[in-house]
Amino acid sequence: MWFEELLISIKASMVLLAPEMVRPLVSALLSSMPILMSFGGLFAMVTLLERKMLGRIQNRLGPNRVGPFGLFQPVADGIKMLTKEDIVPHSADHLIHFLAPLILLVSAMLGLSVIPFGQKLVAVELEAGILFFFAVGGAAELAVFMAGWSSRNKYALLGALRAIAQMISYEIPLILSSIGVLMAAGSLSLVEVVQAQAGGMHAWYIWTPWGFLGCILFLIATLAEVNRSPFDIPEAESELIAGHMTEYSGFKYAVFFLAEFVAMFAMCALTATLFLGGYHAPLPILSFIPGPFWLFLKLILLVLLFIWIRGTMPRLRADQLMEFAWKFMLPMSMANLVATGLWIALDGGVLGWILSAILNGAAYFGWSHLLSRASGVKPRVYQYADDPQTHA
Template sequence: MIFAASLAAAVVIVVLSATALALWYERKLAARMQTRIGPQFVGPIGLFQPVADLLKLVQKEEIVPMGADRVLFALAPPLTVIFALAAAAFVPLWPGVAVVRSDVGVLLVIGFGGLAMVPVWMAGWASFNKYALLGAMRAVAQSISYGVPLVLAAMVPVILAGTMDLDGITQFQATHHWFGLWPIIPGLPAFILFLLAMLAESNRIPFDIPEAESELVAGVTTEYTGMQFGFVYLAEYVHTVVGAAIGSVMFLGGWDGPFAPGLHWLLLKTLCLFTFIYWIRWTLVRLRADQLMTLCWKWLVPAGLGLVFLSAAWNQTGWSR
């Protein structure tokens, strides 16, 4: 009990500080992609830039718009962070250890991922602003639509490993093969599908239409100022970091790796996935709302169904035994 509690506290602290680092990392990465240098004045190579940003946000006045639903308006941003953090509890850190070990870890992770849209909707509704409400509506529509391919993609490792326990999936990959690499046919496309659906669930480019600034000002965050805005912003990064961790657990073997399996491999894979996600973010443009739905329902969902079928067929061949 005490071990689990202290582990949970450690995970929260690590994820939050990793998120702060991720802010800096993303800005550096984006700058390099655009032949700039990025933050460099605050601390060595700009490393303390997130701290400076945080201090700036904390100082700012928090404005509540007239006509806003004050309680929901105040409640929504902290909730976004809490729900985004919740899924981190199920990530197996090293062999046999996670904050919460559950036989149905995959299901719970997806359940909490689906919850993340509730505070976003609360924020959009409570803002009493048409752009915020439109953004919230898009976020909810996107979240439930992409929940379907996300579940289908997550089914593939579940079927291949024969368990919904995230640690069990990693163990299976450690003794057999990483699902992102082998079996190549349901594995790799499922990994890509998972990444796409995960990006869409956390509202990242090319799926960030809920806050398309050219159409919606800033979407649900339009009316938020100061640290309240900071929370929503932070939650998006936490969501991406945790999503990358889940992706590397389910498809890239988590803590498994050559020489010494352990936490460092998980961190390295998460970092690689995170880089990949931001590479996409700074390369591609945003999809239009209707294109987004077309992609989901006409391409990703049928593809996901096919992949589930193929992975069941792979299990029947018995080659992985």
């Protein structure tokens, strides 16, 4: 609490320094500045972390030349990106080509403004905060289309269309799996969602059967929504060069990269807020450590999970991706909603817990059994590897 009081009093005294006329503007600037700065810094660190971790997964060192342990690599990358030539194709639609990365970045950044970083640390406290988050996320699809269409490049257009189809398909399970939390908390405001999970780890929604399934569905949909591997089909290098980013170079490309990472941070922060107790400490004893620390810790753990997945999973095919969204994710999130309703109707008691667990488990095993029967895919048989003759 002391940390938040300190920040708030610093901000209040700084606002008082400004002339009367511009105080609302200064207040808004001071609220958004820490978010912009901390996530810009986090972006730089995570790019390095990702390359290091992928390197370890692939049994190599990763960047280690610039500075101690390669710590200044992001700075070198930034200088490289800034000094590169900014090439715009001759037949491109210049205005739209220019606007696309900006809109993408703004839409990613705006989502962060409704995330509560502490009890009183929320840039914009909205009554319908989560709806705002998803609404500005929708503008990203438009930006991707603008980038792909204005480039006048077949790869760019195809990549953009794939990206949009994927984002729209996964937006449905994304929103449906978050609705359970909103039902349990009884509010669309993220501040109230976090307050409903106060009092230690056991109150977090991930420890309920519907919260557990919802969290997994939400994370998978997040991976697809921010075009991370294994769902990075829009930018599949081997098929589409770089998707909608093909015709971008220099700083605009860096802006795309930044927007993608900020969108990932925003989605991870939302996951932490919805399912992992947001800024609350896991144990009440630890609550003397300020809230933003816990939120960032959870955020970075989720980002590490994403990097781990990227290093492990092969890329899906486009049709597999769509089938997974519509045939598996959507029915699962619907079943999860029913389970949430059951849990709430029984006031979250033991009976409610067991019944919703049974419902979710039955939905998962039953549906996946039916799907695998319908698809006719059998377990893979290896012709030589499992042959006892060769082992002997």
